[in-house]
Amino acid sequence: MNLKDLWFAIIKDLEIEINRANVITWFKNTTLISAEDGLLTIGLPLPVFLNWHAQNYAAITLKTAQKHDPAIKKIAYEVDITLSEKDPRVIDLLSHFPEKESRKLPNKQEMKLKGGVVTKMLNPRYSLENFVVAPENRLAHAASMTVTKYPGQNYNPLFIYGGVGLGKTHLLQSIGREVLRNDPNKVVVYTTTEDFTNELISGIKTGNMNKFRSKYRKVDVFIIDDIQFIANKDRTQEEFFHTFNTLYEAGKQVVISADRPPHELTLLSDRLVSRFESGMSVDVKMPDYESRLVILKNKCQEAQVFINDQVLEFIAFNIDNSVRALIGVLNQVIAQYELEHTAPTIKSVAEIIKRSKKEVKMVGFIQDDPTPHHAVTVDQLTNYVSEYYTIPKSEVLGESRAREYLIPRQLIMYLAKTKLRISLAKIGQSLGNRNHTTVMHAISKVQNLLRNDRQLLYDTNAIIKEAGIH
Ligand code: ADP
Numbered sequence: 001m002n003l004k005d006l007w008f009a010i011i012k013d014l015e016i017e018i019n020r021a022n023v024i025t026w027f028k029n030t031t032l033i034s035a036e037d038g039l040l041t042i043g044l045p046l047p048v049f050l051n052w053h054a055q056n057y058a059a060i061t062l063k064t065a066q067k068h069d070p071a072i073k074k075i076a077y078e079v080d081i082t083l084s085e086k087d088p089r090v091i092d093l094l095s096h097f098p099e100k101e102s103r104k105l106p107n108k109q110e111m112k113l114k115g116g117v118v119t120k121m122l123n124p125r126y127s128l129e130n131f132v133v134a135p136e137n138r139l140a141h142a143a144s145m146t147v148t149k150y151p152g153q154n155y156n157p158l159f160i161y162g163g164v165g166l167g168k169t170h171l172l173q174s175i176g177r178e179v180l181r182n183d184p185n186k187v188v189v190y191t192t193t194e195d196f197t198n199e200l201i202s203g204i205k206t207g208n209m210n211k212f213r214s215k216y217r218k219v220d221v222f223i224i225d226d227i228q229f230i231a232n233k234d235r236t237q238e239e240f241f242h243t244f245n246t247l248y249e250a251g252k253q254v255v256i257s258a259d260r261p262p263h264e265l266t267l268l269s270d271r272l273v274s275r276f277e278s279g280m281s282v283d284v285k286m287p288d289y290e291s292r293l294v295i296l297k298n299k300c301q302e303a304q305v306f307i308n309d310q311v312l313e314f315i316a317f318n319i320d321n322s323v324r325a326l327i328g329v330l331n332q333v334i335a336q337y338e339l340e341h342t343a344p345t346i347k348s349v350a351e352i353i354k355r356s357k358k359e360v361k362m363v364g365f366i367q368d369d370p371t372p373h374h375a376v377t378v379d380q381l382t383n384y385v386s387e388y389y390t391i392p393k394s395e396v397l398g399e400s401r402a403r404e405y406l407i408p409r410q411l412i413m414y415l416a417k418t419k420l421r422i423s424l425a426k427i428g429q430s431l432g433n434r435n436h437t438t439v440m441h442a443i444s445k446v447q448n449l450l451r452n453d454r455q456l457l458y459d460t461n462a463i464i465k466e467a468g469i470h
């Protein structure tokens, strides 16, 4: 099997294990550089892929590769920024893994269930799998899992409390979705305290209280968000108490959230509070720094954008009060990135954070652009190289394919791309109007040569030093 076929076979298996979206994101423009002496070298198109692969995909990639070729003992990664869709070694993943027709869900705020029961739509973005488990929310997550497995049996009611933007709604809606996924015949109602109150008021107005009451008898899992808003609403509390008891006595699951624990809900009737305390109460707090970083990385992956680790760390370090705010800052960073096409830097992100937070902590973070663009031009680089090799500049720019001119010419292209980060088209223009495929070819050739040719490596390092383009 040739390298490309082997890589395709591996990716096909990986797609089943780690899903399509991950494969499209993280295996795009990758390739197998070599398979020699049991070592499989994988080429990655961007430096940010390196960490991600090492942490998430190294083990499974090796395991999968061994299925196809038991001789493989190890894998290694190499960043090759010239890898792109146009590279013949790269597999066109989008055509091999086309997007499945997504099932259109009605874009409605509410959904009618059997027996006239209405529930708010559950947001498909919320699931127990994509909830990042941190020490600060582990218990709440575990209790939610249990409830989805054994609704109405353990932890009834389940009461989840904590400040704003810490994942309560996320967990509540995930429970609803998961219960339905396990058993589509279950009647699940998710509602907010506000909607419950409004529904009750209109029931009273239209004299339809019996209908209001009877509909909840059909519900298997009743989920109500932000119960603190029931404070001071005596009639709503009364009616909620009634609903709660009906469900509870029938062995149905009730899940409640609030911004504080039951005993601190001082404006609620004692009997309600003691009902809430009879089940399981768990809190959610702000996840620790590491978990915040994971949340950010997951979001980047979801949005299919690559943001420098330093920048993500800076956001995770600074936003420590709410997950909603954390994601909010990231979304602004992504929006700016997409509008301006310039990679976010610590400095630009600090500006964004300042909009919502007075004090930005810089400790350990450098304001400078993490990817410096050198002031050296292709023309200056050409001068350095021709001087170093003592060959005329006209020959470097000319058409001669003699090795003594060709290699220096290709080396300039390589350095202009990897060190100066100049576009392929512009490099070609500056070097005697060559087209970008010639440049691309030259860069990958030098990259290959550098692996074995010690003299070339020595020369390259000397030129880098000379030109000051580390
Ligand atoms: P709350 O209801 O507590 O105010 P939400 O559930 O609305 O908070 O969460 C705010 C945002 O943060 C949502 O986008 C949610 O998906 C996200 N979020 C909160 N906690 C986590 C977590 N542990 N992992 C992933 N996303 C989270």
Ligand code: MG
Binding pocket: 168, 169, 170, 225
């Ligand atoms: Mg909420």
